[in-house]
Amino acid sequence: MPAPDHSAYFAFRDQLLGPLRTTVLTSEQLCEAGRLIYGEPRGLSLYGIAAPDMTAKGITLLGRTVIECSVDAYTAPVADALARLHTTTAPEGPHADDPFIADLFCGSGNFGHHLGKRLSRSVHACELDPAVHSATRKNLDLVGSAIELHLLDYRDLLGKLPARSTHDTYVVEPPWGPAFTAAGLDLTRTAPPVPEILDDIRRSRDGLPCHIAIKTNDRIAHDSLARSFTGARHLAAITPEPSLPYGANMDFHLYELTG
Ligand SMILES: C[S@@+](CC[C@H](N)C(=O)[O-])C[C@H]1O[C@@H](n2cnc3c(N)ncnc32)[C@H](O)[C@@H]1O
CATH class of the missing domain: 3.40.50.150 (Vaccinia Virus protein VP39)
Structure with a gap:
């Protein structure tokens, strides 16, 4: 089986630690981060709130924090x-x-x-x-x-x-x-x-x-x-x-x- 391609993760990581470092991420970006880092959108979950629910619940996360956080x-x-x-x-x-x-x-x-x-x-x-x-x-x-x-x-x-x-x-x-x-x-x-x-x-x-x-x-x-x-x-x-x-x-x- 070919090794999974993680290039999209590394490119997204560079974005979040670079140009999007202090930008509040959209709901789509949060879900994309969950998918690329943890395999599914709900993998990015903080304070008991998963990425797909964050924006509706008022949670704001900056690019750098999405990469740096412990879920x-x-x-x-x-x-x-x-x-x-x-x-x-x-x-x-x-x-x-x-x-x-x-x-x-x-x-x-x-x-x-x-x-x-x-x-x-x-x-x-x-x-x-x-x-x-x-x-x-x-x-x-x-x-x-x-x-x-x-x-x-x-x-x-x-x-x-x-x-x-x-x-x-x-x-x-x-x-x-x-x-x-x-x-x-x-x-x-x-x-x-x-x-x-x-x-x-x-x-x-x-x-x-x-x-x-x-x-x-x-x-x-x-x-x-x-x-x-x-x-x-x-x-x-x-x-x-x-x-x-x-x-x-x-x-x-x-x-x-x-x-
Ligand atoms: C790897 S992140 C921590 C992630 C965190 N444990 C979480 O779950 O979200 C490191 C954080 O330390 C902050 N930081 C860097 N230098 C610091 C310092 N000298 N004192 C306090 N915070 C600092 C950064 O701004 C960054 O938000």
Whole structure:
């Protein structure tokens, strides 16, 4: 059988990250994105709302966010894995039983939305691009999300969030940009680089361990995931069924980061 042709996906991806980067997509474009990325229009689903229903429900998504987001079918199993972890390990810290979730590069905010709901935790999220922030603000209001959303650099959010519990969880999904290479995803080249983000998190926590949820793809370059998390403990890998060629699909990992 001939290999499926994904050239339309890569051309659409270039459009969404290029000329349509901060354009609100039409219902047709959202459905096309669902089809090209996930195999069917309903595969693009955020906040429990699938692409064909988004526009009628008032959800607005920009081109870049449609490519960069973590959809419901991916975030829900990560939230389940984290919930299992939190019920099987005893938390420690000054507010051990009241941990927070910090979605540091929140984009659509969908990751924080699912983690907050599944774990019944407060969620702090930040987004630096004013256009993304504004669309996300409206979407989160529409779905009645309690996420505390800031137009801020992640370092400023970290400065406002002292460590509470070893169950505090940070979602780390910086833009990939030049990190997305033919040889795979190089996590030392994201913007900012993942090792730098992890150091910033460590510095904000005064030695108290925490959990990290990170999105990668299914092809890692230069062992950069393990190298970025040197000294941390790998807890779980969540690998959704691939819909794109090797090197273009999303995977997720949970780590315990120690001081
Ligand atoms: C890969 S996307 C995150 C996608 C998100 N997890 C979702 O499900 O929609 C990265 C986001 O981080 C934002 N960003 C980039 N640099 C940032 C920074 N220094 N602080 C906060 N947000 C930043 C970008 O504008 C972009 O929307």
